[in-house]
Amino acid sequence: MSGLVSEEVEGRPLPVGGFCEEAFAPVRRAFVENFTLRGEPGAAIALIVGGRVVADLWGGWRDRARSAPWQRETLVNFFSIGKALSALCALKLVEKGLADLDEPLARAWPEFAACGKEAITLRHALSHRAGLPAIRAALPDGAMLDWPLMIRALEAQAPWWEPGTAHGYHVNTFGYLLGEIIRRRMGVTLGTLLRDEIAGPLGADAYIGLPVAEHGRAAEFLWPEVNPPAPEGVMSDDVLMKWNTYWNPPGISGAGWINSAAWRSAEIPSTNGHGTARGVARIYSALANGGAIDGVEVIAPSLLREAVTEHSYGPDRILERVSRFGLGFQLPQPERTLGPNAGAFGHFGAGGSLGFCDPEAAVAFAYVTNDMGPRWQNPRNRALIEAIYLGLEGKG
The missing domain is CATH 3.40.710.10 (DD-peptidase/beta-lactamase superfamily)
Incomplete structure (x- = not known):
């Protein structure tokens, strides 16, 4: 699953690039809906499961004028x-x-x-x-x-x-x-x-x-x-x-x-x-694996x-x-979870950006954005987290 999608934002085609395995279609859907339903201007996500990248998506625009699409290396x-x-x-x-x-x-x-x-x-x-x-x-x-x-x-x-x-x-x-x-x-x-x-x-x-x-x-x-x-x-x-x-x-x-x-x-x-x-998720992939990966x-x-x-x-x-x-990591709490497992940990950033891992599920995930969205209960990162576990449950 890759390439442009058919959705539009403000009457313009929404640029989305990258790939997402079919099993994690809910993640791609939530990512696109962040633009079409939740006002996302530009963002990227990466999901690693069991040390393997299963989703690497980017979309929207990298500038206020919406003249420059977000690219893989943005x-x-x-x-x-x-x-x-x-x-x-x-x-x-x-x-x-x-x-x-x-x-x-x-x-x-x-x-x-x-x-x-x-x-x-x-x-x-x-x-x-x-x-x-x-x-x-x-x-x-x-x-x-x-x-x-x-x-x-x-x-x-x-x-x-x-x-x-x-x-x-x-x-x-x-x-x-x-x-x-x-x-x-x-x-x-x-x-x-x-x-x-x-x-x-x-x-x-x-x-x-x-x-x-x-x-x-x-x-x-x-x-x-x-x-x-x-x-x-x-x-x-x-x-x-x-x-x-x-x-x-x-x-x-x-x-x-x-x-x-x-x-x-x-x-x-x-x-x-x-x-x-992708870079943030790579670091969390080592943490999800007990602190080390690929030697x-x-x-x-x-x-x-x-x-x-x-x-x-x-x-x-x-x-x-x-x-x-x-020690330096935010831990899940009832008011703001990181999925269903108590052992998840990571850190949110202003605007809703997030890097976290869930060792029990062998998940590492990152979301970065160029918008100052809600700092606390952010609907964009919440939708993405929920979608990850839908994919893991086979509800794609």
Whole structure:
């Protein structure tokens, strides 16, 4: 099953390419319906079952003007999908004996101990329990591109809550915390480690810090034209923490920068990873298989088991709803499942993008999009997940 489909969107033929095995026809149907029924502008999906690619589809348009169809090699900013990739990089340090999950970060990064952070561990950081989701001091727009500046700001920041006593999604600081430990212990950036020891050996098209030579493949991300207004009046500490998590510096979540060469080239590990659905699914295919595939070990099985063990579950200080995390991975919860099996794990990204695996079903899946769709209950990724299991049940 491949080629153009007969459906139209806004009176124009909908371009869809790739292939999908007949058994997984529900996946292809859900993918097409995302465009025809759910407003999808451009996207790609990849589904791997038992180590074999059974669906690799792309469709729609890679630009706001809808003049350039999405191609097989189109990649896109996948936002927080990168948190799971960043966690794998940090766990590589543990595997190499260069870090310990319960060792204070300040042992490798002495300046970090300032302002009551001397006991914060890598485990705290990976499970969103470090109390550092935001920077209080106002930073200029574009500061997120300056690694040393962001690191100094984190050094000077006191925890917003006592580390280890609660959790709150470290939306944009997560990657800086992990990346600085990697830099100090290995002398390389997080993006370099991802390329050299995970994505590269797997042949996975996924990057944190997109090489300039690859910029021409990047889809335009359709960031909303209007950003939310700042709360009026003097903000309480709690409101300031939540606001600054997303908007200090102003462009840290991508606003005003998302399609620029500077943004694409920088390493903002929580937020600006780029890749194809095929590349993300390839990494998860190793995780679905216990941490290794085709002779490439991404993570030792024992460490992977620790990483997908629940570390945080309950009210989230930032998201203001229940969230559930292992070490860098989101875990399924009743409000947002990853299929029917409790052992699935992965990470969603802004706009609804998703990478996950279900070891029980031997499934690895990724969905990437260039639209800022619903962040929480996203009908597009939900339809795709449901379709995967329909295919597995033989209900094509």
